[in-house]
Amino acid sequence: MKRGGVAGWALALFMSVASSHAAETVNLTLNWTPTADHSPFYYAKAQGWYEQAGIDLTIESGRGSGVSALKVGSGGSPFGIADLATALVARSKGADLVALMSVYANTGQTFYWLKSYGVNGVKDFAGHKIGNPPGDASRVMWPAFAKAAGIAPDAVNFVNVGPTAKIAALKSHTVDIISDFYNEHDLKVIEFGGDLGYLNWKDIGLNPYGNSLIVNGAYLQKNPKLVEDFVRISQKAFAACVADVAPCLKALLDNVSGLDRENQERQWERIKFLMTDEFTTTRALGWIDGARMKKDYELVQTYLGMEKPFDVETAFTTKMLDPSIKMDASKVRK
DSSP states (O other): OOHHHHHHHHHHHHHHHHHHHHOEEEEEEOSSSOOGGGHHHHHHHHTTHHHHTTEEEEEEOOSOHHHHHHHHHTTSOSEEEEEHHHHHHHHHTTOOEEEEEESOSSOOEEEEEEGGGTOOSGGGOTTOEEEEOTTOHHHHTHHHHHHHHTOOTTSSEEEEOOTTSHHHHHHTTSOSEEEEEGGGHHHHHHHHGGGEEEEEGGGGTOOOOOEEEEEEHHHHHHOHHHHHHHHHHHHHHHHHHHHOOHHHHHHHHHHOOSOOHHHHHHHHHHHHHHHOSTTTTTTOTTOOOHHHHHHHHHHHHHHTOOSSOOOGGGGBOOTTSOTTOOOOGGGSOO
16 A cells, blocks of 8 residues: 555544544433434434534433423433423523423423313313323423413322323223323324314413423533534424425334334324424524513413523523524425
8 A cells, every 4th residue: 555545544544533532422301202203303313414513412212391301401411302381490490401492383282081081171170180290291380271271270180191101091091181292183083083172272372382402501601513503403304304204204213112103104294283383484493482482481480480580581592593494384284
């Protein structure tokens, strides 16, 4: 081998090693077990987009928005996914976190019940059992829902039910009502048909931002370029999945067992609806509006109280978003 060839090979090897050493190990804690709404992260990782930006990403299953918000807020994970109202509650308790990008511009929070159990609407909730996990965002935010609906907050009993056992618990009458995200709506329609009743929180005037990408505040201050790269890659991935979800679901299913592809496809159609509002379609995919955040803060403060009040403007930033990437409303099924 010629000397130049050896030198070139050595330089390439050095650059490869240096690149691998330069990669930052980054953890993303999900709100729950991975499903279609998390597929863009798996897709971007499979495409090597995070790696190309020097990010060695690990995606960790979660145990509720309350848990993921506290983990990010304590520095246990740099990034996370959490219901934004729940994240505000955590921040009022001292969690150091900042919202970077909305995934659900509209709340996905929905209550489901069976009419045959004697529940025909929200006014019938009193005296019934609601099934969900302890860290579930709807349980954390229940006092807000109860007051908006005119129900005494202590009028129901909560039963601990895992995220994958909710339908079975409702079917077996272990509980009378379950909370779940709207993206799982079709699965319940298929299972229960005309006996199914439901109410999205938006229907009673509660529409706080839903699942959002959050970051530890100190980590953001120390690594602004990495955080910007992470956000913009994630935006790019969500836009790609809106255009064609098939490769995104393949990336998800390649890494997560026990998921039904057809159900995930149905979920994604609902997720696109939840992602779409006047800001995500005109400002940037994932945009967080300041006026809406102020309303969300007031909602939390009114119904739950803020342990330590703070300026809501410090709880989110849109500076990391790429304004050239917007939500394509033409891809949303009406």
